[in-house]
Amino acid sequence: MEDVSAAGTRPLPAAAGEARRPARRGPSLLVRLRPWLLLAAPLAVIAALLLYPIIRVVYLSFQEYGLKEIISGHPRFVGLDNYREAVSGDYLWKTVLPNTVLFAVVAVAGTVGVGTLVALLLQHLGRRMRAAVIGAALVAWALPAVTGTYVWMWIFDPDSGVVRHALQGAGLLGPDGYNWFTNRLSFYAIAELNVIHHSYPFVAVTLFAGMTTVPQELYEAARLDGTTAWQRFWQITVPVLRPVFAVVTVLSTIWDFKVFTQIYLMPGGSGTNPDVLNLGVWSYMKAINQNQYGLGAAIAVLLTLLLLAITAVYLRVLFREEEIG
Amino acid sequence: MSARRSSTAGVVGKYTGAAAVLLFTLFPVWFMLSTAFNGRAASGTDSLFPTHFTFSHFTKALKPGASGGFGHYMLNSAIVTVIVVVATCLLALLGAVAMARFRFRLRTTVLVLILVVQMLPAEALVIPLFLQMKDMRMLNSLLGLAIVYTAFSLPFAIWNLRGFVAAVPVELEEAAYLDGCSWFRMFRSVLLPLVVPGLVATAAFAFVLAWEEFTFALTFLSDQSQMTVGVGLAEFLGQNTNDWGGLMAASTLVTLPVVVVFVLAQRKLTVGLVAGAVK
Numbered sequence: 001m002e003d004v005s006a007a008g009t010r011p012l013p014a015a016a017g018e019a020r021r022p023a024r025r026g027p028s029l030l031v032r033l034r035p036w037l038l039l040a041a042p043l044a045v046i047a048a049l050l051l052y053p054i055i056r057v058v059y060l061s062f063q064e065y066g067l068k069e070i071i072s073g074h075p076r077f078v079g080l081d082n083y084r085e086a087v088s089g090d091y092l093w094k095t096v097l098p099n100t101v102l103f104a105v106v107a108v109a110g111t112v113g114v115g116t117l118v119a120l121l122l123q124h125l126g127r128r129m130r131a132a133v134i135g136a137a138l139v140a141w142a143l144p145a146v147t148g149t150y151v152w153m154w155i156f157d158p159d160s161g162v163v164r165h166a167l168q169g170a171g172l173l174g175p176d177g178y179n180w181f182t183n184r185l186s187f188y189a190i191a192e193l194n195v196i197h198h199s200y201p202f203v204a205v206t207l208f209a210g211m212t213t214v215p216q217e218l219y220e221a222a223r224l225d226g227t228t229a230w231q232r233f234w235q236i237t238v239p240v241l242r243p244v245f246a247v248v249t250v251l252s253t254i255w256d257f258k259v260f261t262q263i264y265l266m267p268g269g270s271g272t273n274p275d276v277l278n279l280g281v282w283s284y285m286k287a288i289n290q291n292q293y294g295l296g297a298a299i300a301v302l303l304t305l306l307l308l309a310i311t312a313v314y315l316r317v318l319f320r321e322e323e324i325g
Numbered sequence: 326m327s328a329r330r331s332s333t334a335g336v337v338g339k340y341t342g343a344a345a346v347l348l349f350t351l352f353p354v355w356f357m358l359s360t361a362f363n364g365r366a367a368s369g370t371d372s373l374f375p376t377h378f379t380f381s382h383f384t385k386a387l388k389p390g391a392s393g394g395f396g397h398y399m400l401n402s403a404i405v406t407v408i409v410v411v412a413t414c415l416l417a418l419l420g421a422v423a424m425a426r427f428r429f430r431l432r433t434t435v436l437v438l439i440l441v442v443q444m445l446p447a448e449a450l451v452i453p454l455f456l457q458m459k460d461m462r463m464l465n466s467l468l469g470l471a472i473v474y475t476a477f478s479l480p481f482a483i484w485n486l487r488g489f490v491a492a493v494p495v496e497l498e499e500a501a502y503l504d505g506c507s508w509f510r511m512f513r514s515v516l517l518p519l520v521v522p523g524l525v526a527t528a529a530f531a532f533v534l535a536w537e538e539f540t541f542a543l544t545f546l547s548d549q550s551q552m553t554v555g556v557g558l559a560e561f562l563g564q565n566t567n568d569w570g571g572l573m574a575a576s577t578l579v580t581l582p583v584v585v586v587f588v589l590a591q592r593k594l595t596v597g598l599v600a601g602a603v604k
Contacts (some may be wrong), residue, residue, distance in 0.1 A: 035427035042420035042479055050442045053453035060453065121342045124335075136350040143539035144352065146555045147576035151353045154360065154569055162356065162373065164327040168478030197353065250519050258446040261539045265559075280448035287452045288435065288544055300449035311444040315437065 054304070060297035067291045075294075082298035091274075100257060100278040100303075103188055107256040110196040112249055113205025120233070122208045123287070134208075137201035145198065145261040152194045153266060156180045181267040184275045194262050199255065203248045210244040211237065243317070250314040257307060279303040337418045357580070360573035382574035386561075395575045397550070399558030401467055402536055405553060408471040409478060410528050416475070417482035417527055422516070424483065425490035426450035443480040447540045455544050465548040473541055478531045485530070489523025490516070529590035531600055 014148025024070040061083070063069075086092055116136065120132050144153075154161050169171035180186040218236045227235070239244065260280045263269045268276055271285045277305040280303060356373070364379025387396040424436065453471060455464075463469030468491040493516055539555040546552055558579070562574035 005579055033431070035423040035429045035432075038419045038423035038427075040414040042483060043435070045416060045472075046439075046479055047444060048452065050445060050450065050480075053457065054442075054445055056453040056457075057449050066378065095586050117342075118346055121339070121346065124339055125343060129340075133346055133350075136347050137588050138591060139354055139584055140350045142533075142583040143580055144533075144555070144583055146537060146539050146558055147357070147579050150576055151573055152361060154573065155353065155356060157567075157569075162400075179457045191474045197349065201350075254444055258448060260448055263545075265539075280446060284450050284540075285449065288455065293452055293456070297452050300446070300452055303446055304449045307444050307446055308441070311441060316406055317438060318440075 004124045007015050037242070052101055059298045060293055061301045063294045063297075065293040070291070070293075078127075078294070083302075085295055086298050086302065091106075096277055096279055096282050097276060099184075099276065100190070100280075103191065103259070103278065104253060104256040106192055107199075107259070108249060110192060111199045111203055111252045112245070114196060114200040115207060115248065118200065118204035118213060119207035122204070134205065137204055138199055141199075141201035141205075143198060146265065147192055147260050148198050148270055149265045152190055152197075153181075173204050182273065187266065187268070187273075187276045191259070191262050192306055193268065195256065195259060199252060201275045203252065207241065207244060210241045214240050247314075250310065250317060253310050254307060254314070257310065258303065279306075284293045354580075357573045359577055360569055361577045362574075363570065382570040383578070386571045386575045386578070395554075395557060395560075396580070398552045398554050399427050399578065402552060402553040402555075405467050405471045406532055406535040407475065408468070409474045410531045412471070412475045413478045413482050414527055416479055417486050418517075418524065419521075420479070420483035421486035421490045421523075422512070424487045426495075430589055432486070439480045439483055443484070447477070451540055451544050454525060454541070456564045458545055464545050465551045466545075467551060467553075470538075470541060470553070473537070473545075474531075474535045474538060478534050482527045486520065486523045486527050489526075493519045524588055529586050532586050536583060537579065546579035 002145060003250075062077060062079060064078045064081070073171040118133065122133060125133065155161055157166065158177050158181070163180075164177050168175075168177075180190060214237060218240070219232055222232050222236060258280050259278065261275065263278055263281050264284070266276075267273075269281060271277070271281075271289060277285065279299060283296045283299035283303060285296075286292045286299060290296075358555045359373060359375050362378055363375035364377040364381055364382070388394065389397065420439075424432070424439075428579055458464050458466075458469050458473075461469075463472075497515050497519075498511055503516045506514070537555055538553075542553045546556060554575075558572060558575055561568045561575060
């Protein structure tokens with residue numbers, strides 16, 4: 001069958017190619033430029049609004065650029081002063097960096113952990129229960145970061161949140177209540193709940209889709225060998241889905257390092273409680289709220305370098321799986 | 326698989342697990358809805374069930390003038406979102422065709438560039454873009470916001486759509502040439518109809534990004550008449566009293582379109598990622 005169709009159809013495109021060749025040879029420049037003509041508009045937008053600004057933020061980070069300089073229009077070049085200011089003292093090392101890194105580590109572990117458990121659960125559920133769980137996950141995924149954050153703030157509201165009422169009802173909380181948002185640890189515990197709730201569905205749905213591609217014969221054979229479910233997970237599911245696990249883990253890491261909305265919106269997160277700032281919010285506070293654009297830019301560059309290092313890992317994963325060809 | 330091992334412990338475990346997941350996943354959503362429809366008190370009273378069902382939080386939130394007029398913010402967000410969705414689909418399609426159908430010098434460089442700019446944190450770009458928009462007198466402009474969102478959605482949109490274009494067999498295009506089609510004619514009548522699912526996924530992605538974006542809206546918009554939903558929600562929180570009923574009603578209105586888009590585009594959301602990684 002294949003031979004027949006090959007004999008029947010292949011000469012035709014070749015003939016077509018020959019027929020068009022003279023025309024192609026003449027304006028070959030136009031043909032060569034065609035991909036660039038297509039790319040011109042999208043690349044122009046990306047260059048003007050993503051590439052130029054990232055170059056400018058690096059440039060800014062070497063300048064003294066505050067309200068005075070904006071008005072005069074003459075920023076002063078100060079070398080590494082902004083970076084020196086950012087890394088000197090305890091604030092970056094004892095507050096901002098731990099907030100950023102520890103938060104991301106817990107959020108990634110939580111997201112991938114919960115996502116994996118839910119994906120495994122989905123495999124074992126009947127059709128109806130599976131549809132219900134996937135539907136619920138879609139709703140949690142769709143909940144915008146802003147509204148999601150307000151809902152968690154409302155749940156933990158110090159005055160009349162449902163958590164306060166529940167704990168007081170159970171006799172675990174005194175009549176004065178407790179403000180979860182002033183303490184750094186409980187502040188971030190709520191942020192973790194918020195972010196994991198919002199991001200686990202992506203991991204669960206992606207992993208579940210991946211799991212359906214694992215050949216069932218592998219599990220059958222392993223079962224004949226008398227393996228436990230735990231062994232089958234580690235010896236079949238994880239190795240086969242390693243690329244999917246890698247992609248969701250790296251993507252989660254990138255997202256969780258630059259969490260902004262969820263921190264900024266929570267009480268104290270927009271600067272009134274310096275204990276709870278992370279790199280992104282700190283940079284924003286300095287630049288936009290305090291008009292120290294140079295210092296804010298330097299902090300932003302530090303965050304970008306951190307993310308580029310993680311992106312490099314992501315690219316290596318993609319290249320290794322020959323996704324880019 | 327589930328039929329084979331139907332031990333009681335397994336079944337109990339399965340349903341307990343499913344119940345726990347459903348509870349964790351839906352509790353905040355349920356709590357939002359419950360407060361939005363609860364008329365027991367004006368503000369500051371929570372309840373797991375709306376004891377006095379009411380629409381008053383919605384009508385109050387949407388009333389023009391009162392507490393900012395959330396309906397106006399939704400209209401602003403809708404305008405921005407439509408511009409972003411249309412612009413993203415058009416530009417991403419051009420880029421995706423170039424990346425999927427042509428082999429040219431610097432192709433890999435462009436691909437890597439697209440992947441890298443995708444990872445740039447908004448917090449790093451918001452500082453220079455704020456100064457840029459200020460110089461161009463585009464602060465408080467819905468169009469300015471839409472341009473920035475389009476740029477942010479483009480890298481991923483091109484990356485994602487590229488896969489859909491590549492999946493269309495080249496033979497179909499060659500057949501169109503055989504029939505004497507021009508390249509543009511082929512593009513319109515052969516390629517375009519076949520990448521519609523990819524365009525749906527791209528549109529959904531751009532929609533969600535533009536509809537709920539917070540950081541740039543917070544930075545660029547100070548004029549109340551130009552506020553979008555992300556920043557407009559903050560008006561329900563006051564210095565001394567919080568209008569939780571109004572906030573949760575407005576949050577429900579913001580969430581609803583996103584849920585609809587997710588449900589409609591659900592199958593396309595992760596297909597590309599998994600296909601790419603498993604292949």
